[in-house]
Structures are given as C-alpha cells and as structure tokens.
Amino acid sequence: MTTPPVAVITGAAQGIGREVARVLAARGYATVLTDLQEPAETGALTVLGDVSDPDSVASLASQVRSTFGRVDVLVNNAGVSLLRPAEETTAEQWRRVIDVNLTGPFLLCQEFGRDMLAAGSGSIVNIASIAGLQGVSDRAAYNASKHGLIGLTRTLAAEWGGRGVRVNAVCPGWVKTEMDVADQASGGYTDDDITGQVPMGRFAAPGDIASAVAFLADSGMSGFINGVALPVDGGWTADGSWTSLRLRKR
Numbered sequence: 001m002t003t004p005p006v007a008v009i010t011g012a013a014q015g016i017g018r019e020v021a022r023v024l025a026a027r028g029y030a031t032v033l034t035d036l037q038e039p040a041e042t043g044a045l046t047v048l049g050d051v052s053d054p055d056s057v058a059s060l061a062s063q064v065r066s067t068f069g070r071v072d073v074l075v076n077n078a079g080v081s082l083l084r085p086a087e088e089t090t091a092e093q094w095r096r097v098i099d100v101n102l103t104g105p106f107l108l109c110q111e112f113g114r115d116m117l118a119a120g121s122g123s124i125v126n127i128a129s130i131a132g133l134q135g136v137s138d139r140a141a142y143n144a145s146k147h148g149l150i151g152l153t154r155t156l157a158a159e160w161g162g163r164g165v166r167v168n169a170v171c172p173g174w175v176k177t178e179m180d181v182a183d184q185a186s187g188g189y190t191d192d193d194i195t196g197q198v199p200m201g202r203f204a205a206p207g208d209i210a211s212a213v214a215f216l217a218d219s220g221m222s223g224f225i226n227g228v229a230l231p232v233d234g235g236w237t238a239d240g241s242w243t244s245l246r247l248r249k250r
Contacts, residue, residue: 008034012039126169
C-alpha cells in the first residue's frame with residue numbers, strides 16, 4: 001500500500017494557508033497544519049505554534065517525524081503585514097515582521113530541509129509577494145522580509161537542487177483574505193486602488209495562489225523548476241503603464 005505524500009503548511013488557519021491545505025488534501029496529500037490558532041480545516045496532524053520560535057519549529061518537526069517518518073512538501077505561508085511609513089516604523093515592529101516572514105521560513109527550511117536532503121527529494125514553496133519584487137510605499141519591513149524570502153529561496157535552490165530538493169517561491173499580488181480586510185481597515189488603500197492597477201482587473205482569490213503552490217509542489221508537473229519567484233498577480237508586475245492608460249483599454 002502506497003503511503004500519501006506529506007505536506008506541512010504554516011499559517012493554515014485562514015486565507016491562503018487554509019486554501020492551500022484544502023487543495024493539497026484534495027490532491028491526496030496528508031496535510032500537517034500549523035498556526036498560532038486552531039486551523040478551520042482538518043489535517044492529518046494539527047500543531048499549534050509560532051514559526052518564529054526555534055523551539056516551536058523543532059517541536060513541530062519532531063511531531064511530523066514521529067507521526068509520518070517523512071516530509072515531502074513544505075509550504076511556508078505564515079506571515080504578518082505592517083502598513084507604516086518607514087520613518088515611523090519602530091525597531092520592535094521591524095523585528096516582528098522579519099522574525100515571522102523571514103526568520104520563520106529559514107528555521108522551517110532548515111528543520112525540514114535536513115529530512116528532505118536525507119531522503120534525496122522534496123519541494124519547498126515559500127509564499128513571498130510582489131512586494132518582494134518591487135517597492136511598495138509604507139511597507140518597509142514587509143517589503144524587506146519578502147525580498148529576503150526570495151533571496152533565501154534562490155540560495156537554497158542553488159545549494160539543495162543538486163541533492164534532490166527544489167525550492168521555489170510564489171509571489172501573490174493582492175489577495176482577498178482576512179489580512180486584506182485588516183489592511184484596508186487601516187485606511188491604506190481601497191479595492192479600486194488594487195483593481196485599477198491589475199491588468200486583469202481583480203484581486204487574486206486564495207485558490208489562485210493554492211493552484212500555483214500545488215503545481216510547484218508536484219515533481220511530476222514541475223520537477224525541473226527550481227529557484228523561481230512566480231508572480232501570481234494578474235499581470236501587476238508585467239505592466240509599466242500609468243493608471244489612466246491601463247483603464248482606458250478596458
């Protein structure tokens with residue numbers, strides 16, 4: 001009897017992480033869900049924990065090893081947002097964003113990467129952002145964390161690709177999630193600001209991101225893709241037009 005592949009998804013309680021968990025489970029993965037709060041989806045294993053805490057990450061890895069004895073896919077999705085001008089961002093705020101969005105994925109890659117390297121196979125998918133490909137005002141800490149995550153992705157792809165472990169990043173544009181609701185509530189932007197910038201004229205849905213993750217997780221479909229930062233942004237990063245020109249064409 002063939003055992004199902006095992007996928008660990010962080011930040012699985014809501015938004016993109018919840019949808020990734022649902023999509024991978026539907027594709028036959030045994031899903032390990034972790035978050036600070038209890039995930040709504042039911043996985044083969046659920047572990048509460050903080051990705052920025054080394055002890056918490058080590059405990060998660062230990063539970064995965066004892067339960068499954070393997071890990072095939074790691075999806076580093078857990079993240080926090082911060083909308084604040086650079087000159088007003090405190091050191092504490094900066095550290096929290098970097099700790100969760102960049103240090104956490106490093107710790108998880110390190111823990112589960114060791115197991116994948118020992119097995120000679122595995123796929124890591126880091127959820128970055130188009131804010132890791134471009135500058136976006138009032139997001140110094142967030143942008144720095146996502147630029148760093150893409151740098152980490154490329155470096156690990158170079159180090160580990162020859163040993164059977166692929167490492168890629170998905171770079172979503174703006175996605176309709178609980179994080180977007182909270183960010184808009186701060187007065188940072190409106191729906192029209194986003195849809196006016198996206199050539200396809202809409203927000204991404206969590207399913208758009210989950211489908212890209214599923215593609216990169218599956219060695220049968222993406223086995224020679226390693227070290228990419230894949231925008232899933234409706235053409236945002238491809239379009240250098242000014243807004244009136246873009247909207248004139250609709």
